[in-house]
Amino acid sequence: MKLKMGDMLIIAIVLLCALAALLPFLGSSGATKAEIYKDGKLLYTVDLKKDQILEVEEKYHNVIEVKNGKIHFKESNCPDKVCVRSGYASKGRPALVCLPNRVVIKLLVSDGEVDLIVG
Amino acid sequence: MLDSKTKMLARNATLTAMALALSAAERLFGLQLLMPIPGAKVGLSNIVTLYALIFIDAPSALLILISRIIIGSLFFGGAAGFLYSLTGGFCAFIIMFALSPLYPKRVSLLGLSVAGAAAHSAGQIAAASVLSGTAYVFAYLPLLLLVSVPMGLITGGLVFVVARRTSKKL
Numbered sequence: 270m271k272l273k274m275g276d277m278l279i280i281a282i283v284l285l286c287a288l289a290a291l292l293p294f295l296g297s298s299g300a301t302k303a304e305i306y307k308d309g310k311l312l313y314t315v316d317l318k319k320d321q322i323l324e325v326e327e328k329y330h331n332v333i334e335v336k337n338g339k340i341h342f343k344e345s346n347c348p349d350k351v352c353v354r355s356g357y358a359s360k361g362r363p364a365l366v367c368l369p370n371r372v373v374i375k376l377l378v379s380d381g382e383v384d385l386i387v388g
Numbered sequence: 389m390l391d392s393k394t395k396m397l398a399r400n401a402t403l404t405a406m407a408l409a410l411s412a413a414e415r416l417f418g419l420q421l422l423m424p425i426p427g428a429k430v431g432l433s434n435i436v437t438l439y440a441l442i443f444i445d446a447p448s449a450l451l452i453l454i455s456r457i458i459i460g461s462l463f464f465g466g467a468a469g470f471l472y473s474l475t476g477g478f479c480a481f482i483i484m485f486a487l488s489p490l491y492p493k494r495v496s497l498l499g500l501s502v503a504g505a506a507a508h509s510a511g512q513i514a515a516a517s518v519l520s521g522t523a524y525v526f527a528y529l530p531l532l533l534l535v536s537v538p539m540g541l542i543t544g545g546l547v548f549v550v551a552r553r554t555s556k557k558l
Contacts, residue, residue, distance in 0.1 A: 270496065270497075270498070272498060272499070273495055273496050275494035275495035275496075276495055276498050276502070279495065279499040279502050280499070280502055284534070286506070287529075287530045287533035290526065308520065309520060310521070355425075362527060364522075366516075366520065366525055373520055373522050373524055373525070375524050
């Protein structure tokens, strides 16, 4: 079994798409606030400078922790617990999702930050 | 002798059961233990879809795919899981079906499988984005696409093995 030309082309296209899908998420940093959404509706806006614990009680129970300017799902009783194992939201991972509970944590980039200066 | 309709029904039912067993097995030894990305999986049941698409026919493959997703969601998934699987599975089928005329001259089972795996990831993320009402789930897409290359190669290779064992002409 050998890779044909078409196979390599397919793999190259998939890898290019992966790279292209990554672009919008590069370089966003310095978030000082985060938003927590349930079904696309804003539940909380969280100040990341203040350590705190938030709870979302929906179909499942999520405990969200803010510590040292970072936010993560600390506990959850959803079946897969992917949200907990995802760790903290970061530059490379600006959103955390608990799919079973349909809860999304999204980092907000601080106001007035310039993305890029060209010239 | 069995008439061909009965034979087809039995064969498709057997393949559906095999696809279900593969997704059940995957739930036990999931890729998610290694990589905590929502939706990341090896996609073992795509072995059956691709096998049916290439060695039987497209309508049978589609029928097996849809039956597997409906029965699978009744067994282990919720309503949300059903929609992710259905959208992902459907996207994977469309892409593999569209590329299948190029088989075996220009693409092999490996390429078809990789294309299917990538389409499944994209479709699943699109469904999650609509259901959760945010585009931010797309943050997982680059990783999922990256993972779909090795996973597609694995499942494509397995289709090859199965086809050889069942002495299909390759």
